[in-house]
Amino acid sequence: MQTKSVTIDEVSKKANVSKTTISRYINGKFEYMSEETRERIRLVIEELEYRPNTIARNLKSKKSSLIGVIVADISSPFSSILLKGIIDYCTQKGFQTMVASTNEDYLKEREYILSMIDRQVEGIIINTAGNNLEFLENLQLKGVTIALADRVLEKNIFDTVTSDNEKMTYKVIESLYEKGFERVGFFSETLGLNSTRLIRHKCFLQKSEQYVENSEHLVYIIGDEEGKNNYTSYEKALLSFTSSNEKTKNAILAVNGVAMLNIIHAAKKLNISIPNNIGLCGYDDWGWTSLIGTGISVVSQPSYEIGFKSAELIIKRIDKGINYKSPIYLELSSQLIIRGSTSLT
Amino acid sequence: MQTKSVTIDEVSKKANVSKTTISRYINGKFEYMSEETRERIRLVIEELEYRPNTIARNLKSKKSSLIGVIVADISSPFSSILLKGIIDYCTQKGFQTMVASTNEDYLKEREYILSMIDRQVEGIIINTAGNNLEFLENLQLKGVTIALADRVLEKNIFDTVTSDNEKMTYKVIESLYEKGFERVGFFSETLGLNSTRLIRHKCFLQKSEQYVENSEHLVYIIGDEEGKNNYTSYEKALLSFTSSNEKTKNAILAVNGVAMLNIIHAAKKLNISIPNNIGLCGYDDWGWTSLIGTGISVVSQPSYEIGFKSAELIIKRIDKGINYKSPIYLELSSQLIIRGSTSLT
């Protein structure tokens, strides 16, 4: 891209020293040269506007100061906050980030990861689309530094930062039934390989058993596939849920912010009032949740902190070398925020 | 990071050919070798799991297939959609992206841009924090390929993709007065160097003159500095606006989605009903805008397309070489969506 750029050679000639000395200068090893030389080099570099070629330095030194970041869906607010956490920490530590988005495709995930390794990234933070346990394990065995952000794989294999999904899912369901709701439905897009959705789903089933007979039929999956509990739209699912038992007090737990938004849209279209006709609670506390109706109750996730911490973990791992001890698993706390959408009057 | 990686040398030895032939193979120049050799190389590469070192290839070839992306605030939904557009196009064209966020700091912007150039990116897409006209012009003169996304600098210097801010600002103000509002206030965070805010502000003043005497005093800036029209919080500004003239029908134009959200929060806190006590209209149509109250009227911006197109522009520029013709300026269309927040009954 540069028409022609200044190299270390030109600088060394103009400053009348060897490339070695220039190299020492740009690496801050001033002990190896006289005050005078140092100053002369400084001036020449300034004059020529010399900037070392990072690519060339990397090739030789094997240090790229690059962290790869793989997110499953860059357009979701969750990812953008996660990314901010990651980038903030990395920048602060002198690392740059390469970002890719897999659109929930685990094959793309593999492709992007390999491609980043080819670029000599020093570590990779992954918000995984799933299904890549073996693939990632192999990479780690080969010396690739990996950290998982938000979405988990088997514990004790990778450094992982996530949130307390189990605990909060139990808590939110308990809270709903204790408030007096008699049926709590679980609404989600296709669970797929998404660990977060899978965990919330599993905990939903487990916890619901304390309160209802058959929790399976309270699950509503919105997606394209055939199968039981499977609907093609939020409206259909919502209609099915509300009509299947009109005499009980019903509430919905939405698997994430996107699902929650879709449910609110569907409810509005169907003229179903929240919380008068149905209660609603979800995950993700984005700026608007308190403004819709009497406010939507949510589990507020520490998205930024998950990003920040995962970056911290990976950079520490890089600094100390890969084998200093077993994987670290961090579970950050979410917060249950109760608003009007779950009040029974 | 890799414990030790396979190089072209090992492959060439194991395959009993020269490095050149391997190089030809990995660059797809199969015309230069026999079917037999080709197959032999294929097998060796597979066996050794050889992957070419991108860093080394870049150093020699001067092609990094990397696009730098600088956004002003990565945590804003606007940026994340913009980014998605950029990354989608780049990925599709075989480019990878390096992302940095300046937090609206033009000095950081400079730093990150230089650092990306040091990494030999082939082009840089910038959502500029402002104030870097001269800096960027100089870089472009030196051969750096630059495209601006959303925020503009002087026209006809850089490839630029933005939206029709002037037109839509006129249109939204016209629409408000035509609906019967008698005073339209303009609410914004500190304008700073943000071209989008500055343009909307300028157009607000211009257009408002058609309808009111002194449009200057209808501007409410929320920020830390001292100065006229300057408030420390949205609540104070809102209170000042509403109380300064209680007999007229008032409406607010919020400079962007974030400001809009803040105004709604403030109105709620102050028990000011939208639109009964005050009309509201903003920019950015994020999923929730139709769900708050009777819906918030907005100018919906083509954020994804701005990202996508700016990536297209820069990659075309890269492919054809820097000087093929004068800068391209693209203004994509926004859409005015009228909802309940601007109805006068």
Add this chain to the structure above:
DNA sequence: ATGAAAGCGCTAACAT
């Protein structure tokens, strides 16, 4: 305090 020389892993001009 400074430099010469040998690479890092690859590409490409120029053989043959």
Add this chain to the structure above:
DNA sequence: ATGTTAGCGCTTTCAT
């Protein structure tokens, strides 16, 4: 159809 050779721009021994 294949190889030799000379780098890309830097870092890093090993000398002096």
